[in-house]
Amino acid sequence: MAHSIDELGTPVAQQQFDPHWQAATDRYNAPGAVYRRTGRSGLDMPAISLGLWHNFGDERSIERQRAILRTAFDLGITQFDLANNYGVPYGSAEANFGRHMDHDFRPYRDEMIITTKAGYDMWEGPIGAGGSGRKYMLSSLDQSLKRMRIDYVDIFYSHRFDETTPLEETIGALDQAVRSGKALYAGISSYNPQQTRRAVELAREVHLPLIVNQPRYSMLDRTVEDGLIETCGDLGLGMAVFSPLAQGLLTSKYLGEDRIPAGSRAADQRYLDAGSxxxxxxxxxxxxNDIAQERGQSLAQMALAWLLRDARITTVLVGASSPEQLRDSVGALNALDFSDEELARIDTHSRAAAI
Structure with missing residues (x-):
């Protein structure tokens, strides 16, 4: 069985699972157990998925990570989104996720959608500098599988469009990943409408199951509304959107008198410029936030619901620094309908606050 030896040399198949934790038996009746079909494929994703971009590197407590992952699964969240360079240092989010797989989740592997990506700098030398070439993509996938201690991922993404590599080569690498059994489906991330259309054309030529695009999308960053949503809808691609809370701007974190609270991304200048x-x-x-309160929601819940009101959005990828934050995010699913008046007000203020 590939990638089945841990760092101590113990075969994973011989390890004992943690006898003190089992997934909730009612998890598919839990608040997060809302699923949407991924485009015209046969894959159902949870409407809210857990992204491991932040909070799963070596700088974070393993026990806190475990609590978040357990909470997600018990809430009905079945998709866990990673990339080769997630975590501090690079790769640590996948490595830590692999530890949690062995500790808690291996019995549930067939219920889980585990994804990874390759595209950015990852290791020394010209190949490891990133891009979408065949050597880099397939080597990265092998490394990711080893770190996560799994035999395959459910979706392997081209993390970014690489103008220096023929798109035919990138699609060929994704196709090889699927044909080798190391991925079930392929995806693309941050491809614009023209790049998406061409990628799908090439994928169809080789019968590659390219099923999803993963773009950035939030109330404050609406670039995808300039044609990408329509393109994905026309082509039958699902959409898994990241940064739905605009790196924390669409939360209550920055609305108080202490505008830049200690430990926030703005305070640390991590992915959010305090000058914004x-x-x-x-x-x-x-x-x-006032509109959200009128709706009986937190600002974050309204921001997620606003995205999910469109059936073409398959899932939103949320981060979480605590189980409580994740539960709050899942609360968005309680109110996905908006009146025309609410949408007009949201449009006015979100466009004025756009980043």
Whole structure:
């Protein structure tokens, strides 16, 4: 069985599972157990999926990670989204996820959608510098499988469009990953409408199950509305959107008097520039928060519901620094309908606060 030896040399198949934890027996009646078909494929994704971009590297407590993952699965969340370079240092999110697979989740592997990506710099030398060439993509996938201690991923993504590599080669690498049994499906991430259309054309020529595009999308970043949503809908691709809370701007974190709280991404200048927290933007974010409160939601819940109101959005990828934060996100599924008046108000303030 491939990739079945842990760092101590113990065969995974011989390891004992943690006898003190079992997944909730009612997990498919839990609040997060809402599923959508991925485009025209046969794969059902949870409407809210857990992304491991943040909070699963070596700088985070293993016990906190375990609590978040257990909570996600018990809530009905079955998709766990990773990439080769997630975590601090690179690769640590996958390595830690592999530990959690052995500790808790291996008995449930057939219920889980585990994804990874390759595209950015990862190891020394010109090949490891990233891109979408066959050597880099397939070597990266082998490394990811070893770190996660699994035989295959459910979706292997080209993490970014690489203008220096023929798209035919990238699609060929994804096709080889699927034909080898190391991935069940293929995906693309951050491809624009024209790149997406060409990728699907090439995939169909070789009968590659390219089923999903993963773009950035939130109330404050609506680039995908310039044709990508329609393109994916026309082509039968699902959409798994990341950064749905705009790196925390669409939460209550920055709305108080202490505008940049300690430990936040803005305070640490991690993925969010503190200079973006202008008085004008905060005013519009507070107005959006008022709308959310009128709806009986947190701002984060409304932001997720606003995305999921469109049936072409298969899933939103949320991060979580605690089980409580994840439960709050799942609460978005309780109210996905919006009135025309609410949508108009949201449109006004979200466009004014756009990043």
């Amino acid at each position: 927290l202008t008085d004008e933007r905060i005013t519009h974010l507070r107005a959006l």
